[in-house]
Amino acid sequence: MIAPQQENPRLVLAKTIMERARRARTNRLAYYRPYEKQLEFHAAGAKHRERLFSAGNQLGKTFSGGAETALHLTGRYPDWWEGKVFNRPTVGWAASVSGASTRDGVQRILFGRPGVDSELGTAAIPKDAIKEIVRLPGMPNAYSSAVIRHGGGGDVQAGESVLGFRNYEQGREKFQVETLDFVWLDEEPPIDIYMEALTRTNTTMGPVYLTFTPLQGMSLTVMRFLIEQHDGTTVIFMGIYDAKHYSKEHADAIVASYPEHEREARAFGKPVLGSGAVFPIAESEITCVPFSIPDDWPRLCAMDLGWDHPTAGVWLAHNLEADIVYLYDVYKRSKQVPAVHASAIKARGAWIPVAWPHDALQKQKDTGVPMRDTYRAEGLNMLPERMQFEDGSIGVEPGVQIMLNRMQTGRFKVFANCEDWLKEYRIYHRKDGVIVKQMDDAIDASRGGIMSLRYAKTNVVSTFKRHRENWRA
Template structure:
């Protein structure tokens, strides 16, 4: 029995892929590989990001995909690069995740019995230059190790199927690694904690996303191996100015966040909205930056507002946005900003009117406070006051809303107008809370003079 237990332990140590089961956010990162060429797993320290990508790369190198795998597959051997900042950090992080600790080759993500010929790098002890990995087809994949300190010229070379950047690379190194995958139609993956703030590489994923880019944000609450009672202690151990980056993967934000409020004080589980609570939707028009909509419900008894839903989409027409909004409650009025008065070139029709033609119940006037003002700062301060007094809550499954909430910040005292579409839509709804309406009773016909239309109850 002891010999059997020892053998079982050895096999598990030398085939960690056998027992790897990703957490929810890790699974999201893996699944995105089926669609996106560029992926970022933006996570806090010790949240499991490095082994997550190491396991994925091991699947590709060996062709040994598990039943639960939903990401991209290669049915042939591949050429892959794995890299970090220096030779030492490459050895201690991606190499360790893939091959195991120094002196324990085969205890990483790549099973020991799949490892073949190898060559060692010069200048750094115990750093591999390359290693062959036996693929399920019987041929051999090649895994090569690189580092950013080598400089861009060392990143020029042959076509590569998969490039893994563990820790944030300089923009020129990232570009060169990405270029290596063009001919193969390959992909790149990054895993890091964004301690360099809103760098050029981070901005590409958070501010200028494309159809090829995918960002997965994994926080300490998503790291299932960390007991809940340990998380607060771990967060408290980080320097105050780095806590959000190290615990939640949130880039450091220059002059500071607009809403310095703990997410836990806002997030609540979703629940059925009482029928007597007034409802309102705030929208922010957009094309190259996303159109956004945020649904609010108002508990008048406690004077608490709840963000119950959100929607964000770029470069689609009002027809598409209306189709997404109306099924969530065509009776709910919409608060909208001043640019809804802008006329479309050619037709001369105001933007707000285009949305009305699609059956959306836009309020007759743009969003303002009761006195007719529309100060951005006044709206932000009102939201902050409600948050700090426990009168602003958000359904906890609204990941897109919380993502913008974390990144919403000032620079040199001014609000940074990037990746703020849901925040703006929320502010318009807050300003027009007085226009919120209760859901009509079934078969009731309502005439609303403020909106200027007649509609059937739902």
Template sequence: MLASLSSSKKLELLELLEERARRKRLNRLKSYRPYSKQIEFHTAGASYRERLFMAGNQLGKTLSGAAEAAMHLTGEYPDWWEGRRFDKPITMLAGSESYELTRDGVQRLLIGPPLNEEDWGTGYIPKAAIVGTTRRAGVSGTLDSVTVRHVSGGASTLLFKGYDQGRSKWQANTVDYVWFDEEPPEDVYLEGITRTNATGGSVAVTFTPLKGMSTVVARFIMPGEDPGAIYRTVVTMTIDDAEHYSAEERARIIASYPAHEREARTKGVPSLGSGRIFPIAEESIKVDPFEIPKHWVQIGGLDFGWDHPFAATGCAWDRDADVFYVTKVYREREATPIIHAAALKPWGAWLPWSWPHDGLQHDKGSGEQLAQQYKAQGLSMLPERATFDDGTNGVEAGLSDMLQRMQTGRFKVFSTCGPWFEEFRLYHRKDGKIVKERDDVISASRYALMMKRFAKVKADAAAWKFSERKVV
């Protein structure tokens, strides 16, 4: 078809293609297509004031931070956007470990190549939206501020910073948004939050946790009794979530890192060292989902919660090989038994549910036991709380059983159980004691394992309905 075109038509076509490429180059934001984990991070901005996107190297965390920053500065949001929106010009602070690293990372992605002014406007802030810039003295190609046109009228202000200058350099006037790319020192982080207090602004953090269980990381994943924890959330992204890598590329990248940095650089997991409760390679327990054979028995596990999430797991047990599988998970905070039960009943009315000792607690309003509330909502709750065969229910014994099974190939988890693996990566001890944070799905699977002796073969739907009629 191209060969049949006249020379003038070919030239016209070439000019059109070049113009399309130019427009795309000068409005990179318009072509941003995030992965599911990046969308999860963006969407969380509508519900949480502080967000941490903790991901491995080269997986797209900084890129997503830059795209979102550009959206807020310009007010240009795509149709799929469900995160927070600013309907007027804002003031934003953005930075990294030093002015040089801020220039080469944050500034480059937002504005374009720092040492080539002709290419400014090829970052995520569209060229047409850049009203003006001011330079920083002493560091070649480094900008101090950018004025950005907002779609509502007026202009947003972007100020670049570096952590190495100390918290005093982050003591700007009140701002609406702070973006920390790479992990900041605690005092700088707290200063950033302070700058947003008056506006109810947002704080976004994007980094690979190479500093281990630092105070900033702990703020998100080990909040303890901190009442401010309800305003914070963390989204983790592993190399398996990066859709631009093939399986072969993932394997090559993982193998390229030294063992002690591998989980941080490929899974966004802070180094926990000897503190990890399950010092097992994730790949050794992860399996692709498959249809559960009809003769295998199944059981569910519940972990009650409100402020910390309520969690549930569906599990299957191959009694012949003595292999226990976690096949599906559910995790949700601040919802009632009616909501949780409605989500779990589709797993099967026949499925027996194991539950912990706090299911015996009475609701302050109705006076009814927690376990009874879920039974009333249609879940087949086991008559007694979760215990081992000998009647004990020690946490350490349960974790030891899980670990031994993992080490011997008798505990497997479907790869679709994302929340389970999120907890698995961070489950650890501090000063010899189990850190009871972000362990809800794992606890639910532990209760199911403890009560596997009560697991049942999946009932035929028609037979189940007939038995229900007989009971009535």
């Protein structure tokens, strides 16, 4: 009896490697490992119906939108997934600006390069999940819709999901009638298109998520997320240094290559405000890595009062030698009584003087006591006079110009972890030359703090202890 001839081990290894490569190529979804900001975007879907992923160019925002769409269509959620989950087949839309951009953008991300048959199934939607594709008449290689297998197993119901394609150039009417589970909008839509897309998911209360670079500035769509901040909305920013496929040197070169007026949007996903920005200074120029504030730097807390809109507090430290003001902490909270705000402020240093606005002199309707006196009774170290310049004036524009001058000369810095302040900075703008009074509580507090900077104090106790320890040493 002749023994069967064994296959060459090298050939077996080569076949194994090729098969693994084939499986990986036709099931990219299983190998999707999002960056931290992409993870944040996905996870936010568990709590927020409306999400904006505002990211720079070529950072992975579109693939994130495609990967999430593929998961909702197939039901193949990975173990790390913390976002929205559908345990049944879904009906959704994916859309972009034009028919061509929808084909070359979202369709490519979901199915593979258009017009190349061998590429079908090499993108976000696994090849074995693609059951049927309906082509769009009149546009080569474009799809009108697709049927996707929704896998069974566990609590996931087997069946068929349906994905339709739309584009903004079709107009608002093409975004009507349907009832959907989700909508993915890649590139910024006009507000009327967005509202129609949102309406399609009213019955299911399913997610609508946007992925784009905000080159149109403070548009109505961007304002919905950044200024109006309706319940259920959230925005996640992703900058070039959050994308791990770029080295720092490569990222630095890309940032430098962008025109200055587009740099914040293209590199960091921040809306371009252009001439409308109150502070037309790149965020990267005013932020710094947090550090321990020296004891001998005078400090000041400045407040802006509110109820429906937040009560805000910012903390400033003044490096007298270099004349640099550092904004190192921020607090914002709405619909809370003074005792709650006072507790949070005292926790950051009860000895720090607190600058307060002129409306703190107004008497409360229930007690007849001015807010200034209420906070003073709660133990805050309130200044003897309201926020004002030495001559007694309280003009907004002079304070803004002083802040702008400090920013331009490198004498106003913000700790990079003061996100609540930076969110306001990104959208602080003018309309018809007038500052828009929306979502500016922390900015207003910091402007008042600059006006009252002469009252900043050092911690006498800490300074005394440090000098005593140095003397003993």
